[in-house]
Amino acid sequence: MSKAPIAIIGAGIAGLSAAEALQTAGEAVQLFDKSRGPGGRMSSKRSEAGSLDLGAQYFTARDRRFSETVQRWQAQGWVDSWSPNLYQARSGQLSPSTDEQVRWVGVPRMSAIARGLIGDTPATYACRITDVFRGEAFWTLVDADGTSHGPFSQVIIALPAPQASALLATAPKLAAVAASVPMEPTWSVAVAFASPLETRVEACFVQDDALDWLARHRSKPGRDDRLDTWVLHGTSAWSRQHLDLPKEAVIEQLVGAFAELIDCVVPETTFTLAHRWLYARPAQTHEWGALADADLGLYACGDWCLSGRVEGAWLSGQEAARRLLEQQQR
Ligand SMILES: Cc1cc2nc3c(=O)[nH]c(=O)nc-3n(C[C@H](O)[C@H](O)[C@H](O)COP(=O)(O)OP(=O)(O)OC[C@H]3O[C@@H](n4cnc5c(N)ncnc54)[C@H](O)[C@@H]3O)c2cc1C
Numbered sequence: 001m002s003k004a005p006i007a008i009i010g011a012g013i014a015g016l017s018a019a020e021a022l023q024t025a026g027e028a029v030q031l032f033d034k035s036r037g038p039g040g041r042m043s044s045k046r047s048e049a050g051s052l053d054l055g056a057q058y059f060t061a062r063d064r065r066f067s068e069t070v071q072r073w074q075a076q077g078w079v080d081s082w083s084p085n086l087y088q089a090r091s092g093q094l095s096p097s098t099d100e101q102v103r104w105v106g107v108p109r110m111s112a113i114a115r116g117l118i119g120d121t122p123a124t125y126a127c128r129i130t131d132v133f134r135g136e137a138f139w140t141l142v143d144a145d146g147t148s149h150g151p152f153s154q155v156i157i158a159l160p161a162p163q164a165s166a167l168l169a170t171a172p173k174l175a176a177v178a179a180s181v182p183m184e185p186t187w188s189v190a191v192a193f194a195s196p197l198e199t200r201v202e203a204c205f206v207q208d209d210a211l212d213w214l215a216r217h218r219s220k221p222g223r224d225d226r227l228d229t230w231v232l233h234g235t236s237a238w239s240r241q242h243l244d245l246p247k248e249a250v251i252e253q254l255v256g257a258f259a260e261l262i263d264c265v266v267p268e269t270t271f272t273l274a275h276r277w278l279y280a281r282p283a284q285t286h287e288w289g290a291l292a293d294a295d296l297g298l299y300a301c302g303d304w305c306l307s308g309r310v311e312g313a314w315l316s317g318q319e320a321a322r323r324l325l326e327q328q329q330r
């Protein structure tokens, strides 16, 4: 009889990273995600204004292994570097803030990376896992419709910490660690103008009550440039305070803050959209790599186990896979 596959819950970059490492080692995996496709916080949303990156805006690569991987992604045509006219804003004052940092984006949209990575890996979408339990030898997953999936030899939970904690009940110590990680929300708004704004600004780190970041979408390589579309992010504090504000009011306030900040006339908008990320970023960074109960065969990974960034999520997926493979060789 062939061996049962490994279940990976969450097809964000952490889950995809673990899947790739395990498949390279000859293991069979099966991914599950509650969304309609892979990518999680690195996915892109289709809209009248083209495909928009509302979550991760770009990423940096500081770890050697991740740098080498990103070079490979570039050779495959999934990513390119992005060098916007970078600004910062303090106390409402805009100033150029050029630097030498290499910043990467998926092309022609952020979700290209997840699409590329998933290849023909078996994946079940629109499937929210609500329970994970172990029988005598194997694991079974249960989804929100009550359907069971399995058997699986091991399980990797690659979700934001609060969602991971809920599925780690079989390993109370891991569940407690995940439950100890608060994650902050981010309101993300896209706003488009029919004619380009007369500004040199293409991206800006903002220190403001409401705004944290703004980016001109068409300045990224390969993007649709029919409209001049901007992505605005609220700060964690503002987003938390305005968590339940209706989307129209969120758009009004963040576009208002943008209009006050930017150094040009802001005309009527032709398109707006708001998206709330409930678990956008961990409140602090950690150095756990991944969590493991190797005897049980249960693992957890995600950005919250490391730096709270794309690089951290990818490295955490690698670490979960490494620990699982190490245990198997014992
Ligand atoms: C607004 C925003 C801006 C950001 N900007 C940057 C940036 O500029 N640079 C940077 O490096 N990082 C940035 N980040 C952070 C970066 O996106 C994350 O660190 C990274 O994408 C996390 O990957 P992950 O795989 O750990 O989690 P996720 O991408 O969250 O993946 C988890 C997956 O699990 C699925 N899921 C959840 N619950 C269940 C369930 N019960 N059953 C099945 N599936 C489930 C979700 O649908 C999701 O696809 C940003 C994030 C946000 C939200």
Ligand SMILES: NC(=O)C1=CN([C@@H]2O[C@H](COP(=O)(O)OP(=O)(O)OC[C@H]3O[C@@H](n4cnc5c(N)ncnc54)[C@H](O)[C@@H]3O)[C@@H](O)[C@H]2O)CC=C1
Pocket: 059, 060, 086, 087, 088, 097, 098, 099, 101, 185, 186, 205, 212, 233, 280, 281, 308, 309
């Ligand atoms: N909104 C959200 O939910 C999330 C946003 N995230 C952002 O993702 C980015 C990723 O971080 P890194 O990969 O380290 O990227 P990075 O090195 O470009 O930025 C790190 C931080 O340094 C500051 N900074 C960097 N360059 C400049 C500059 N030229 N001028 C002024 N300030 C600068 C800025 O505060 C920025 O947040 C950061 O900006 C995070 O704030 C990460 C996770 C979630």
